[in-house]
Amino acid sequence: MPKRVKATEAPNVSAITCPELLGQLIKAKRTGMKLKLRDCAALCGVGVNTLSRLERGNPNTTLAAAFSVLQGLGIQLTVKSDTSTEEWV
Template sequence: MPKRVKATEAPNVSAIASPELLGQLIKAKRTGMKLKLRDCAALCGVGINTLSRLERGNPNTTLAATFSVLQGLGIQLTAKADASTEEWV
């Protein structure tokens, strides 16, 4: 019998401030969709090793690969201006 994908809990944070947190978010989304690494990598157009490095929070993955995974999983990054300082956060 094939192994089942066990859902991983998403980080409970209001902002993604590190590669590790982004990796946790990506893994939680992938496992929540019941996708195996190889299936998700194929869906996103990246290699299995690249996806695995992203999920582990490796900061040396390319921005292009990161955005391919985010788009493939339907994760959208947003930015907003802090109303009190009018600076982007």
């Protein structure tokens, strides 16, 4: 009998501030959709190792791969402007 995909919880944060949190979000979405790693990788057009590295928060994964996975899973990346009025130095 094949292994079942066990859903994991999404990180309880208001902003994704590091690769690890992005990985947790991606894994939570994938497992919530009951997708195995290899099936999700195929759906997103990336390799299994690439998806696994993303889910583990490996910072050396390409931005292109991250966007492919986000798009494949229906996760929209939104940019929120900092309300600070200080100029960059």
